[in-house]
Amino acid sequence: MIQSTGMKKLGFYHQRKIPRTPFHVVDPSPWPVLMSIGLWGLATIFICWVNKVDYGQLFWGVLIMAMTVYGWTRDIVNESTFQGFHTKKVQMGISLGFILFLVSELMLFFSFFWAFFHSSMSPSVEIGCCWPPVGIECLDWSKAPLHNTALLVASSCTVTSSHKYLKDGNFTHAVALLIMTVFLSGFFVKNQYDEYSWASFSIADGVYGSAFFMLTGLHGMHVIGGTCGLLYSLVRLLLRQFSTRRHLGYVLAIWYWHFVDIVWLALFFIIYIWGS
Numbered sequence: 001m002i003q004s005t006g007m008k009k010l011g012f013y014h015q016r017k018i019p020r021t022p023f024h025v026v027d028p029s030p031w032p033v034l035m036s037i038g039l040w041g042l043a044t045i046f047i048c049w050v051n052k053v054d055y056g057q058l059f060w061g062v063l064i065m066a067m068t069v070y071g072w073t074r075d076i077v078n079e080s081t082f083q084g085f086h087t088k089k090v091q092m093g094i095s096l097g098f099i100l101f102l103v104s105e106l107m108l109f110f111s112f113f114w115a116f117f118h119s120s121m122s123p124s125v126e127i128g129c130c131w132p133p134v135g136i137e138c139l140d141w142s143k144a145p146l147h148n149t150a151l152l153v154a155s156s157c158t159v160t161s162s163h164k165y166l167k168d169g170n171f172t173h174a175v176a177l178l179i180m181t182v183f184l185s186g187f188f189v190k191n192q193y194d195e196y197s198w199a200s201f202s203i204a205d206g207v208y209g210s211a212f213f214m215l216t217g218l219h220g221m222h223v224i225g226g227t228c229g230l231l232y233s234l235v236r237l238l239l240r241q242f243s244t245r246r247h248l249g250y251v252l253a254i255w256y257w258h259f260v261d262i263v264w265l266a267l268f269f270i271i272y273i274w275g276s
Helices: 002-017 031-050 060-082 088-121 144-168 171-198 206-238 248-274
Strands: none
Touching (some): 206 248
């Protein structure tokens, strides 16, 4: 009797001292440190490439980055899908963090748009007091840029429809439309590469070339990153790691893709139509 009473008191003590919480405290991880090392290696490769210095011995940065991305995403998937650590509170925190990340990306693009507007609305004497600058032959917006706009708008529609089918439990249509989205993004990247090949100016041709290639190139890198996110979501969808109610990773990839689409619409109307 005394022992059972003591056990009850001990259980009550532990219950009061260690309450249940919906939040997840992650275990110590090596991935942030390895990611920093990999990014340092990539930055060094870029600096060597710009200054025409041999960077053949620095490809370890790429390997570390690839290993870190694989290991980090694997741990996150294990915590969310197999260990059940991502409760509703945790998912709300992840969603809020991703929204803040998109806001920071928006500010990055806004800084380059600001440079473009400043240079175009008050062109200096060095570029002929006109915009586009003297000697710059702008690209025709009604050809490859308009085609790319149609591709991105269509991809945004297909990925939204895929998400709707997933919520309705139709995995076949969700997978098919997601595959179509990936193909549309691939066509966009190909058209962008062809456009760079046809352009009569480069990033070294004054402020117009710098602003044009920085904005379109930065957006192209985001398209490639968004495509990787969609491909990863496709693999998880094929492995049935997403359910009709729990698929936050897919939702974040869709948010990112819509962000890429909106930025491209701004690029199309400001850089290709108004700025030319």
